[in-house]
Amino acid sequence: MVEPVRVRFSPAPTGFLHVGGARTALFNWLFARHHGGAFILRIEDTDVARSREEWITGIQQTLLWLGLTWDEGPVLQSTRFDAYLAAAQRLLAEGHAYECYCTEEEVRERNEAARREGRTPGYDGRCRNLTVEERAALAAEGRPRTIRFRTPDEGVSRFVDVLRGEVAVDWATVHDFVIVRSDGTPLFFLANAVDDIDMDITHVIRGEDLIDSTHRVLAIRAALGHPEQPVYAHLPLIVGKDRAKLSKRHGAIALEDFRERGYLPEALLNYLALLGWAPPDGREIVSRDELIAMFELDDVNRSAAFFDYDKLDWMNGEYIRAMPLDRFEREIFEPALQRLRVAPELDAYHALAEAAQVRITTTKDLEDQLSFLVEEKNFVIPDDEWERVIATERAQELFDAAIRHLETCEWTHEGINLKSTVEGLGLKPRKVMPALYVAIEGRARALPLYESIQALGRDRSLARLRRARERLGAPSEAPPA
RNA sequence: GCCCCCAUCGUCUAGUGGCCCAGGACGCCGCCCUUUCAAGGCGGUAACGGGGAUUCGAACUCCCCUGGGGGCACCA
Numbered sequence: 001m002v003e004p005v006r007v008r009f010s011p012a013p014t015g016f017l018h019v020g021g022a023r024t025a026l027f028n029w030l031f032a033r034h035h036g037g038a039f040i041l042r043i044e045d046t047d048v049a050r051s052r053e054e055w056i057t058g059i060q061q062t063l064l065w066l067g068l069t070w071d072e073g074p075v076l077q078s079t080r081f082d083a084y085l086a087a088a089q090r091l092l093a094e095g096h097a098y099e100c101y102c103t104e105e106e107v108r109e110r111n112e113a114a115r116r117e118g119r120t121p122g123y124d125g126r127c128r129n130l131t132v133e134e135r136a137a138l139a140a141e142g143r144p145r146t147i148r149f150r151t152p153d154e155g156v157s158r159f160v161d162v163l164r165g166e167v168a169v170d171w172a173t174v175h176d177f178v179i180v181r182s183d184g185t186p187l188f189f190l191a192n193a194v195d196d197i198d199m200d201i202t203h204v205i206r207g208e209d210l211i212d213s214t215h216r217v218l219a220i221r222a223a224l225g226h227p228e229q230p231v232y233a234h235l236p237l238i239v240g241k242d243r244a245k246l247s248k249r250h251g252a253i254a255l256e257d258f259r260e261r262g263y264l265p266e267a268l269l270n271y272l273a274l275l276g277w278a279p280p281d282g283r284e285i286v287s288r289d290e291l292i293a294m295f296e297l298d299d300v301n302r303s304a305a306f307f308d309y310d311k312l313d314w315m316n317g318e319y320i321r322a323m324p325l326d327r328f329e330r331e332i333f334e335p336a337l338q339r340l341r342v343a344p345e346l347d348a349y350h351a352l353a354e355a356a357q358v359r360i361t362t363t364k365d366l367e368d369q370l371s372f373l374v375e376e377k378n379f380v381i382p383d384d385e386w387e388r389v390i391a392t393e394r395a396q397e398l399f400d401a402a403i404r405h406l407e408t409c410e411w412t413h414e415g416i417n418l419k420s421t422v423e424g425l426g427l428k429p430r431k432v433m434p435a436l437y438v439a440i441e442g443r444a445r446a447l448p449l450y451e452s453i454q455a456l457g458r459d460r461s462l463a464r465l466r467r468a469r470e471r472l473g474a475p476s477e478a479p480p481a
Numbered sequence: 482g483c484c485c486c487c488a489u490c491g492u493c494u495a496g497u498g499g500c501c502c503a504g505g506a507c508g509c510c511g512c513c514c515u516u517u518c519a520a521g522g523c524g525g526u527a528a529c530g531g532g533g534a535u536u537c538g539a540a541c542u543c544c545c546c547u548g549g550g551g552g553c554a555c556c557a
Contacts, residue, residue, distance in 0.1 A: 012557045047556060104555050120483045146555055173484050181555040188557050212485060212552045278494055284506050308492050311507040358520045433516045445518040
C-alpha cells in the first residue's frame, strides 16, 4: 500500500459496546497497526436525542481495556455540524439535494401503505421537483423542512468490497433520503461522507449491516466532488443463538460485563480475532503482536459467526494457565481473596494459588473456588452435599482417622497427605475422599484437599472436621448404605 | 413486497480444480493419570444444503433452487 493507511472506528454513542462493535474496532485496529497506519476514533453522535455522554466515555474505556488505543480523536461529530451543513448547502445549491416538506408521519404512513399494498416502500419523490412557488407555499404553512438527497434516477451504483468483490445495485432501487433533519441537524449519511473525505479515510472496515448504505454515502461523496472511493470491507455479522444479528436489544452483552465476569482482555481479544478470521498457520492462541503481524484484510471470511461462550471460556482458561505464577497471584488470586474479605496470607496460600490456576476459566470462578476460606461462622455445608457425600457408611471412622492424623502430623503438604490414613482403614480414597472435601470446602468438586487444609490451617481444618464428625453422631446411628 | 449479502463437522474455521473417502480448534464421548475437580496425554463422534453445467477430474468455477441473514427511518 503506497498511501498511508487511515481507518476509523465510528460507533454511535447510543448504547454500550458489545462484541460486534468490539470486533469491528479490533479489525480496524489490527489493519492500521499491521500497515503502520492511523487508527482514528470517531463518535457518530449526530442523533443528539439518542446520544449520551456516558456512552461516549464508556466506549472509550472499553476500547482501552481491550488495549485498542487510537491515534486520533475521539472526534465528535456533534462538534462538526457546521461542516456537514455547509456540505448540505452546497448539495442543495448544485441540485443534488432538495428541500422536502413532507412530515415524518406522512412519509411513514405512505411507506406503510406501500408495504400493505405490496409496493416497495421508500420515499416517493413528492417534493422532488417543487417549484419556487410551491416551496414558498408549503413553508408558509409552517411545515417543517428537511433536506433530502436526490439519488440518480437510473444507472448502477457499484463499489468494490475487499471481501465480496463488486457490489452493485440499480439506482432505481435506492430512494431519496434525508440528510438534514427538520431541526437542522445532519444525519449519518452526510456526516459519514463528509468526515471520511475530510479525514482522508483510506479503508472503511465495518459490519455487513451497513453494506446497503454504502451506495448512498458514495453518492454524496461523488456529488461533493469526491468520486474516488475508499476501500471497503464489510465484515460478517456476529450472530446470536438464533442466528440473528446481535444488537443492544437483541442478545448482545456489554463488553463491560465480560470484564466483570472475569474474562481477561487479551483472551477476549484473541477470541474476537478468530471470529471471521484465522491465522495462516491455523493456531488458536495468538498474541496481540502476532495478530498484528499476521492480520490481512483479505483473509477475513464472509459468513456470519456465532459467538461461542464455550470456546471463549476455554481460551480464557488457557490465558490464565499461561500466566507466570507470581503474576497470577498478584493480579488474580489476591484480588479474589480481597473480594471475599479474606486476608491474603500469600505465603500460606502459595500452593493453593498454584492449584487454582489450572482449575478456573474466569477470575470470577476463582472466587467461588476460594469461598471456603471465609471465616468459620460463614462456612456452611449445603444439605444436599451432606446427604450425598458425607452421610455415608463408615463416615465416622473416616473422620475419626482424619482428625487423629491432622492433630499430630507435620504441617506440610506431605505431612497432611491423608492417602495412607484412608487406605489404612481399608477404604478406597477415590470413593471416600469427597466426604472430606465437602467437610473442608463445602463442595465435592473443589480445589485439592491438602492444599486447602494447609491454607486453612490446623485449627480451622480440625474444627470443620470435628463439626462434621459431631453431626454424624455415633457409629451406630450411621444410615445403612 | 423490493434490493443486497452469505452457505464446509453442534460451534469457530482450513481448504482456492487433483496433495481431501476433507485438516485444526472448542464442545461432546471413551481411556490413561489421579486425594475430588480440573489440567495434561491418547483415542473417538461429527460437515462440503439440493440439482444441473464446465472439466479427464470438483468443497473449490458457472447457473438454478432451497435455506439463512441484512437493508428499504428526520437510527447508525
